[in-house]
Amino acid sequence: MAQAVGVIGLGTMGAGIVEVCLAAGHEVIAYDGYPEAREKGLERVRKGFARRVEKGTMEQADADAALARLSGAEAIADLRDVDIVIEAIAEIPEVKHDLFRELGATLQPDAILATNTSAISVTGIAEASGRPERVVGLHFFNPAPVMKLVEVVRTALVDPQVYADAIEFAEGLDKEAVPCPDTPGFLxxxxxxxxxxxxxxxxxxxxxxxxxxxxxxxxxxxxxxxxxxxxxxxxxxxxxxxxxxxxxxxxxxxxxxxxxxxxxxxxxxxxxxxxxxxxxxxxx
Ligand SMILES: NC(=O)c1ccc[n+]([C@@H]2O[C@H](COP(=O)([O-])OP(=O)(O)OC[C@H]3O[C@@H](n4cnc5c(N)ncnc54)[C@H](O)[C@@H]3O)[C@@H](O)[C@H]2O)c1
The missing domain is CATH 1.10.1040.10 (N-(1-d-carboxylethyl)-l-norvaline Dehydrogenase; domain 2)
Known part of the structure; x- marks a missing residue:
């Protein structure tokens, strides 16, 4: 089912994740804390779809339709109504905790909050959000549009239904969604x-x-x-x-x-x- 997805941080991983979500039919609102990085990220997404058309793996009309579902956000508040947010910002615990605190205070109560962290405790990020039962790890691999795996990280605090929805979401991206404990390095x-x-x-x-x-x-x-x-x-x-x-x-x-x-x-x-x-x- 098509959902509204917020992606935060449009660097190497975030831009790829945006592309994957758009290709799967979702609507994406993309945000980066740095306007220049946001423009660069959005440009990378456009190039990603141009490459698909060039390679013959996607029709031009489908690429156009996917890009029409993309919008850039000026502030976190613009993501207020998304169904799921995927964070791919700097790998610094305090920076991620601050962002999840803000997301916890901003998003709708039924939103899923996901982090793409490689090595930071998902449990710690979940606790910072103030709504740990709605936080999971969605660990994509680089480059996200190419690599099949998403490790879906489960903390002891997550609501089982939220976790099941996160697995379903990752599978809907045409990824291999592998359940993973919240341990250093995941699997x-x-x-x-x-x-x-x-x-x-x-x-x-x-x-x-x-x-x-x-x-x-x-x-x-x-x-x-x-x-x-x-x-x-x-x-x-x-x-x-x-x-x-x-x-x-x-x-x-x-x-x-x-x-x-x-x-x-x-x-x-x-x-x-x-x-x-x-x-x-x-x-x-
Ligand atoms: N690069 C990889 O191979 C890889 C693979 C899997 C997971 N990850 C994880 O994904 C995350 C992002 O990694 P990356 O390699 O894409 O980094 P990156 O440096 O390429 O991109 C990070 C982006 O986040 C933005 N940003 C930084 N702080 C922000 C904030 N507070 N609010 C909003 N935007 C902010 C930056 O402007 C930048 O565009 C990290 O947690 C990393 O561990 C990386």
Whole structure:
């Protein structure tokens, strides 16, 4: 059933989430705290639909109809009547708590409040909203229009009907909606982040060539991309932060980032985005 969706934060994830919701037939009101970022985000959504038409996966008329369901908001108050809001702003606990406090005071009582956080406690965000029974995590993967998975994060405080509605909403976006406990890293990152950290550990302890290590995991374990190339794609700074968040969240130093990773971040070798990480890339 088509719903009115509010998306807050129109960066990498938010713009993709807007595109996904529009493509599924929903009406979207999109807001970013920074007007320039809002315009950039809306432009990315338009480009996303142009790409679909170019590739032949969508008719021009359907792309036009989808974009006609999109509007930009000037303030949080403009989202007052949406059925569901999806937050994709900065990954800073206090900033998210402030926003959810405002959403809790602004939205209709039957609205669902969802956060796309990767590593912040959904329970903490739910508590800040003042209506924790209506808050879930909807953790999309990057790029949102391409990746099939949405982890639907369930806290101990959520109303079971709200949670069931959130699963149904995610499935209606043509996504694989996987129920997930509110634990550090949820499911995918809880497994993937430590595995990538172990790849760095193996590199540092064995002195293997990064190219060989990646070739070995591709040919021997069926990885579509080697683990070091994957860290380069994600960003070494993002991987460092993810290791720290999981180690801190679980209170287990085993998950702490390997010193080689921290050293490379210190040196500004962040992966593809800086042209150098475990491998070297053409400048973008
Ligand atoms: N990038 C990823 O691969 C990825 C994947 C899954 C989840 N996430 C999560 O999604 C969220 C957004 O990540 P991103 O990579 O899209 O970040 P981003 O920096 O690309 O975009 C964040 C946007 O939020 C806006 N913003 C910041 N503070 C705001 C506020 N208080 N009110 C309104 N707008 C505000 C910024 O202007 C910016 O446009 C984070 O919680 C992140 O952990 C990111």
């Amino acid at each position: 995918v990152n809880r497994v993937l982040v430590p595995m990538l950290n172990d790849a760095v550990r193996t590199l540092a302890e064995t002195g293997a060539d990064p190219i060989d290590l990646d070739r070995a995991l591709k040919a021997g374990a069926g990885w579509p991309m080697g683990p070091l190339a994957l860290i380069d794609l994600i960003g070494l700074d993002v991987q460092l932060h993810a290791c720290e968040a999981i180690a801190e969240g679980l209170g287990d130093p085993h998950f702490a980032p390997h010193p080689l990773l921290a050293q490379m971040v210190e040196e500004g070798r962040l992966g593809r985005k800086t042209g150098e990480g475990f491998h070297t890339y053409e400048a973008r």
